[in-house]
Amino acid sequence: MATVTPEVLWAQRSSKVDPEKNFIYLTIGVPDVPPSNLKLDLQPTTLTFTGHSDTLKKTYHLELEFYAEIDPAESKINHSPRDVELKLRKKELDDAYWPRLLKESKKVHFLKTDFDKWVDEDEQNEAPEEDFSNFGGMGGMPGMGGGGGDFGGIDFSKLGGGGGLPTGGDDSDESDDDMPALEGDDEEEGDKEKPAATEEKKTEA
Known part of the structure; x- marks a missing residue:
């Protein structure tokens, strides 16, 4: 069974006064991975993801070490048939952007800038507000933290899973x-x- 690294798109916002506007936007491209086949372990400085697609016969695995700390309890998630989207709250309030997503400065092939969501640091105040109504909180999820982050038994329909997302059709x-x-x-x-x-x-x- 092939194990592959999924494509990851990212963008960010920053604020020294409003925690809601101080976040990392992460999209993990994992098509046809049902919630029952997902495991996500989100820590203050790391994210570990494993997902299996029965239809594509692929196992996706991802490990990220962040440039700085995030707050898992204040982070949010939305799962759709095509991907897993995360809104990761930056722990430190700061007007400056992170210079990069990962702790290491080396370039990795699977990580790309999400140009659809990216706004330049000096233009973010004029940018339209993001709609995160589809996203649900991660703080109350069983297994979040050091327990392996098993998503089994979570009803993603309550999180708006895939709501209104365009399809290839x-x-x-x-x-x-x-x-x-x-x-x-x-x-x-x-x-x-x-x-x-x-x-x-x-x-x-």
Whole structure:
């Protein structure tokens, strides 16, 4: 069974006065991983994630060591059929951004900036408020902390699991409107017309 490192997208906000605006936004791309197959252990400086997809026959495993401390009790989670999204509360209130997500400065292939959610440090006050209504708290979750972080038995539907998230089906519907096969049909019709025109010339001759 293949074990792979999932793609991780991240963005952040910072605030010295409002804890709600002082967070890391993390998206772990793990399609088709049901809640029963998820394990997440969130500590102040580390995150360990394991998820298994029966349909894709893949096991996803991820270990992160953060640049600075977060507050697991104030962090939130949303699980959808495509990914696990986390809003990690930075422990220290500070107007400055973290220079990077991870403690080590080396570049890792699976970690990318989430440009859809990223806002430059000097422009974040003008940025629209994020909607985290789909997210549920992590503090009351059984197994959070040192106990392995087992998500078994948690009803993700109460956390708005996947609520309103776009699916790949929308894109395929749009592409159906402009099917390349239609162009081929036109060419075939054009070919049928050509012999008819040739026959007319023969008749004239």
